Amino acid sequence: MTTTNRLRFFTFAAPQRFYRLTGALVPWLWAVTALLTVAGLYVGFFVAPTDATQGDSYRIIFIHVPAAWMSMVLYLVMAFWAAIGWAFNARLAFMVARALAPTGAMFTFLALWTGAFWGKPTWGTWWVWDARLTSELILLFLYLGYIALVNAIDDQRRADLAGALLAVVGAVNVPIIYFSVKWWNTLHQGASISMTAAPTMASTMLTAMLLMTFAFWAYAFAVVFTRTRAIVLEREQHTEWVGSLAAAKR
Amino acid sequence: MGGYGLYVWGSYVVTAAFMLAEPWLARRHHRRALRDLQLRREEQA
Numbered sequence: 001m002t003t004t005n006r007l008r009f010f011t012f013a014a015p016q017r018f019y020r021l022t023g024a025l026v027p028w029l030w031a032v033t034a035l036l037t038v039a040g041l042y043v044g045f046f047v048a049p050t051d052a053t054q055g056d057s058y059r060i061i062f063i064h065v066p067a068a069w070m071s072m073v074l075y076l077v078m079a080f081w082a083a084i085g086w087a088f089n090a091r092l093a094f095m096v097a098r099a100l101a102p103t104g105a106m107f108t109f110l111a112l113w114t115g116a117f118w119g120k121p122t123w124g125t126w127w128v129w130d131a132r133l134t135s136e137l138i139l140l141f142l143y144l145g146y147i148a149l150v151n152a153i154d155d156q157r158r159a160d161l162a163g164a165l166l167a168v169v170g171a172v173n174v175p176i177i178y179f180s181v182k183w184w185n186t187l188h189q190g191a192s193i194s195m196t197a198a199p200t201m202a203s204t205m206l207t208a209m210l211l212m213t214f215a216f217w218a219y220a221f222a223v224v225f226t227r228t229r230a231i232v233l234e235r236e237q238h239t240e241w242v243g244s245l246a247a248a249k250r
Numbered sequence: 251m252g253g254y255g256l257y258v259w260g261s262y263v264v265t266a267a268f269m270l271a272e273p274w275l276a277r278r279h280h281r282r283a284l285r286d287l288q289l290r291r292e293e294q295a
Contacts, residue, residue: 030273050252057254060261067265106268114261121257223273230280237287246287 015092015232016241022225029222033215040211048204060118062208066216068111071139072174074104074220078146079171082164094160095235097167098150099227103220105143112136123187131180132188135173142170156235 044062051058078100085093115133116126127133146166153159181188201209236242 055252055254057252057257059258063261063265103272106272110265110268113264117257117261121254219269219273223276226273226276226280230276230283233280233283233287237290242287243291246284246291 013090013092015095015236016239018092019229019232022229026222026225026229029218029225033218033222036211036215036218040208040215043204043211044208048202048208054122057118057121058205060114061205062212064111064114064118065209066213067107067114068136069213070216070220071104071108071111071136072177074100074107075139075143075167075174076171078104079167082160082167085160086164086168091235092232094164095231096224096228097160097163099224099231101143101147101150102227103224105140105147107216107220108136108140108143112140128187130186130188131184132177132186135177135180139170139173139177142166142173146170 040062044059048059050056078097081093081100082097084090085097112133115136119128120126146163149166150159150163153162180186233242233245
């Protein structure tokens, strides 16, 4: 069989190529994560001023907002890859979807936790059943439901397809979370950052928040790639390339 | 933290704990997958 070195659209859809590429990328992703985190926390704690209304409690924003954004983005990415796997019968796409779920669930939990710890001093309560908080909690249940569902079904293909259905249907929750503060009268504040208007927060605060957002992005790539690589080894164990990899690692 | 220490550090410590544990668990998953492959090869040999 002849192989070509030309880069095609589906070049990295092959588990072996994906495994090699991500193996090279992961250490760099961790380095980028570390640098951005240090920069973000430095700006957030030593450069950004104390807030006039909220004092220093607002500094939770530097992890709360990135976690919340990641929780929503990772769900959409998970649903996307699950749909691609379904449409094209692409094994690797299903593996990536499975690898995304625990990280997405973690960020959702952290968004809720840090939100509660910010809400208590600011609103006087750890929790309210307002539209944004409730829909974010539903997102956590969707993630956990996806993980439980794909692990409950023994037949891997059926598990992948059932998970894909849940992921795609559940994706409607993400725009609900995002627009909830606009559609309903919520306790949670409205958007400070929009695509069409200037941000309504101080520039140093915004800088720190964006640095931490990119740090969380790089983190997510690193950890999801690591998990996907493990899943690839498990699912492709009967292939020659995995066999020779295992032999080489002795 | 201007009296908000419990809330700020309560957020950051839990976040750091999860974001240190998760990569460790993912790496462990990968190492175990490799180890299982090697054990299977030895059994077949």
